[in-house]
Amino acid sequence: MKFKGGYTGKVMRINLSTREYKIQELKDNEIELLLGGRGLAAKLYYDEIQPEIDPFDSENKLIFMTGPLTGVGLPSTTKFQLSTKSPETGGYLCSNCGGDFGPQLKRAGFDGLIIEGVAKHWTHITLKDNEVSFGDATQWQELSSIKTLERLKEEIDEPRSAGLSIGPAAERLVRISFINVDSRAFGRGGAGAVLGSKRLKGIAIKGTGSIPVADPERVKQIWKDAVKDLRTSRANHTKYGTPQYIEVINELGCMPTRNFQTTYFEGADDVNAHAMKARYYTKNYHCFNCSVGCGMINEVKEGPFAGTRARTEYETIALLGPNCGVKDFGAIVAANQLCDELGIDTMSGGNLVALTMELFERGLITKKDTDGIEARFGSSKAMVEILRLIGERKGIGDLLAEGIKGVLIKHPEWSPYILSVKGMPFAAYDPRGFYGNALTYGTSSRGACHNVGGWTIRDELQSGKYDRWALEGKGRLVKQIQDNRGYIDSLGICTVVRGSMDFRDDPQSDVMEAVTGYGFTPDLMEIGARVYNLERMILNREGVRRQNDQLPERIVKEKVPSGPIKGKFLTREMYNEMLDEYYRERGWDQDGIPTEETLKKLKLKDLLA
Amino acid sequence: MNMSSKEVTTSKIKVRVKYLSVLRDKTDRSEEDVEISEGGTLADIVSYLHGEYGIVLPEPQILLVLNGKGYNQYPEKLETKLKDGDTILLLPPVSGG
Ligand code: SF4
Numbered sequence: 287m288k289f290k291g292g293y294t295g296k297v298m299r300i301n302l303s304t305r306e307y308k309i310q311e312l313k314d315n316e317i318e319l320l321l322g323g324r325g326l327a328a329k330l331y332y333d334e335i336q337p338e339i340d341p342f343d344s345e346n347k348l349i350f351m352t353g354p355l356t357g358v359g360l361p362s363t364t365k366f367q368l369s370t371k372s373p374e375t376g377g378y379l380c381s382n383c384g385g386d387f388g389p390q391l392k393r394a395g396f397d398g399l400i401i402e403g404v405a406k407h408w409t410h411i412t413l414k415d416n417e418v419s420f421g422d423a424t425q426w427q428e429l430s431s432i433k434t435l436e437r438l439k440e441e442i443d444e445p446r447s448a449g450l451s452i453g454p455a456a457e458r459l460v461r462i463s464f465i466n467v468d469s470r471a472f473g474r475g476g477a478g479a480v481l482g483s484k485r486l487k488g489i490a491i492k493g494t495g496s497i498p499v500a501d502p503e504r505v506k507q508i509w510k511d512a513v514k515d516l517r518t519s520r521a522n523h524t525k526y527g528t529p530q531y532i533e534v535i536n537e538l539g540c541m542p543t544r545n546f547q548t549t550y551f552e553g554a555d556d557v558n559a560h561a562m563k564a565r566y567y568t569k570n571y572h573c574f575n576c577s578v579g580c581g582m583i584n585e586v587k588e589g590p591f592a593g594t595r596a597r598t599e600y601e602t603i604a605l606l607g608p609n610c611g612v613k614d615f616g617a618i619v620a621a622n623q624l625c626d627e628l629g630i631d632t633m634s635g636g637n638l639v640a641l642t643m644e645l646f647e648r649g650l651i652t653k654k655d656t657d658g659i660e661a662r663f664g665s666s667k668a669m670v671e672i673l674r675l676i677g678e679r680k681g682i683g684d685l686l687a688e689g690i691k692g693v694l695i696k697h698p699e700w701s702p703y704i705l706s707v708k709g710m711p712f713a714a715y716d717p718r719g720f721y722g723n724a725l726t727y728g729t730s731s732r733g734a735c736h737n738v739g740g741w742t743i744r745d746e747l748q749s750g751k752y753d754r755w756a757l758e759g760k761g762r763l764v765k766q767i768q769d770n771r772g773y774i775d776s777l778g779i780c781t782v783v784r785g786s787m788d789f790r791d792d793p794q795s796d797v798m799e800a801v802t803g804y805g806f807t808p809d810l811m812e813i814g815a816r817v818y819n820l821e822r823m824i825l826n827r828e829g830v831r832r833q834n835d836q837l838p839e840r841i842v843k844e845k846v847p848s849g850p851i852k853g854k855f856l857t858r859e860m861y862n863e864m865l866d867e868y869y870r871e872r873g874w875d876q877d878g879i880p881t882e883e884t885l886k887k888l889k890l891k892d893l894l895a
Numbered sequence: 896m897n898m899s900s901k902e903v904t905t906s907k908i909k910v911r912v913k914y915l916s917v918l919r920d921k922t923d924r925s926e927e928d929v930e931i932s933e934g935g936t937l938a939d940i941v942s943y944l945h946g947e948y949g950i951v952l953p954e955p956q957i958l959l960v961l962n963g964k965g966y967n968q969y970p971e972k973l974e975t976k977l978k979d980g981d982t983i984l985l986l987p988p989v990s991g992g
């Protein structure tokens with residue numbers, strides 16, 4: 287292999303049906319063109335998961351892939367990627383996660399891990415370097431994802447091992463189930479249910495090798511400089527974590543409130559970072575090699591939810607709090623803990639609870655449907671109980687467990703109240719507040735996601751180049767942010783620290799040279815574009831066209847009724863004007879399909895031949 | 896209404912200034928109304944913030960937002976004239992995650 291560090295060049299493939307495993311080599315030219323992580327995972331998905339395969343089909347696979355920086359001695363080199371067919375959306379899913387699993391996988395000698403087939407009975411896997419063993423997990427059924435991680439650690443019995451697991455919801459094929467990775471998660475898209483369908487309760491891993499880098503001295507220096515930079519540049523993250531944005535997003539008028547009916551939550555003072563710090567915060571959580579430690583571990587000390595504890599992020603607070611009309615931070619922590627135990631995604635969970643509350647308040651469902659729950663906005667009790675019903679597939683929870691797409695298929699008449707794109711429920715920003723964000727949701731490779739889709743708020747607010755309510759220029763902006771994210775997700779580092787190592791829109795070659803001995807730059811942005819186009823080819827193959835890039839009714843039909851951006855609206859025509867510009871910038875045709883010329887320019891024609 | 900001499904001088908306007916997230920730690924309050932002369936600009940608020948709290952603007956770690964838009968989106972930047980009832984937000988730089 288031509289790279290002097292960062293990669294092992296190998297992928298471990300484990301088949302649950304046959305209990306066989308084998309090691310395969312990665313190709314240099316694929317690494318050169320797709321970098322690693324999200325890029326290589328997308329390529330494997332393209333090659334191996336055909337469009338007609340159902341997410342719960344034995345032929346669906348879980349493709350975990352690290353990037354060249356995963357596990358290397360630099361800040362926050364914690365991330366690894368997953369691609370699989372999503373039970374929640376029914377389409378391509380890429381997902382990004384921290385924790386120790388990715389670094390341990392690399393130390394075990396692998397850039398990637400592929401899980402295929404279906405186990406005959408509930409199983410767990412132990413991976414120690416290149417030794418694979420299968421254990422019986424029949425007795426682990428119904429264990430929470432957290433308890434399962436504890437069992438996995440006991441089984442492997444090695445210091446500093448890592449694990450990933452599912453909770454009981456995934457065993458029941460709840461389509462919003464996550465994979466718990468040492469308290470971080472592959473959250474969105476329901477990947478946990480794919481593990482559930484394969485009867486795989488978890489994987490424990492320990493690697494004893496080291497990860498070579500091309501220039502160890504230079505890497506050490508980059509590490510020191512970056513940590514110094516992060517001390518000031520990310521001090522706010524260390525102090526308040528992502529909950530610092532509750533106040534900000536609310537005052538900017540794009541806080542999802544009562545199922546996105548409005549964009550300003552009057553009770554935000556009770557759930558913002560100051561309230562959290564004063565009454566609930568216990569300590570910071572740090573991912574592998576991270577000096578920032580933006581995770582805020584909170585504990586409820588009094589009241590009906592006393593004793594509950596969770597690492598509570600902005601998205602979770604916004605979607606379980608304001609979006610459900612709930613202003614009790616303790617209830618949000620309790621709901622977060624419950625989601626962790628059941629193994630369901632708080633973001634999709636929050637959206638589904640909010641939908642239920644709106645349907646209930648409109649009289650479209652009654653207590654008969656909700657197992658007697660008075661499902662009104664603002665009720666903490668109802669919020670927590672509906673989540674439990676979803677995780678246990680009881681009452682209306684059985685319908686909600688099919689995910690928002692499943693709900694819409696069963697009840698198309700509820701579409702005015704459903705906020706999703708391509709089957710993925712909205713992230714915690716109302717796109718009527720920042721028009722770039724609308725395009726983000728519409729064109730993200732996995733549905734309405736703010737990360738993969740490109741987080742535009744910074745540029746639309748502070749760069750001075752874009753008015754947040756202008757249409758022009760947003761296509762270019764969104765493409766640029768998506769391409770940046772495309773390569774960051776392929777590197778294996780956390781996006782929060784990227785600036786400290788100059789991984790911006792004009793990346794320098796220093797870090798890549800020091801780690802891999804190969805510059806990759808100035809082409810990292812082009813790699814990001816290639817990854818995005820490869821994903822679009824997958825989506826096209828799965829049937830995605832322009833009509834699937836559209837936004838739900840509420841956003842393009844209703845004006846914001848109250849709050850700081852009262853009266854703002856975005857019509858379908860306005861949205862399509864931005865979409866046209868976006869397609870032009872991407873080199874896609876009017877239907878959202880990359881042109882031959884674009885594929886050629888990005889060398890995708892040859893790569894996929 | 897019996898106008899006092901102060902009220903007769905109707906040349907003052909009030910703007911609402913909100914301190915969000917970490918900015919609140921610098922000011923120890925979440926918001927206040929600041930009175931400036933009619934025809935006053937964002938620069939007057941900037942000097943108020945300096946005098947009152949020692950906050951020096953512009954600086955990359957603090958965003959100054961006027962009526963929902965970054966100050967640098969207004970053609971006059973800090974020289975933008977303020978109106979009675981305007982809202983100014985001070986917030987930390989934002990980034991996704
Ligand atoms: S900044 Fe936060 S999310 Fe990123 S690696 Fe550090 S603790 Fe994890």
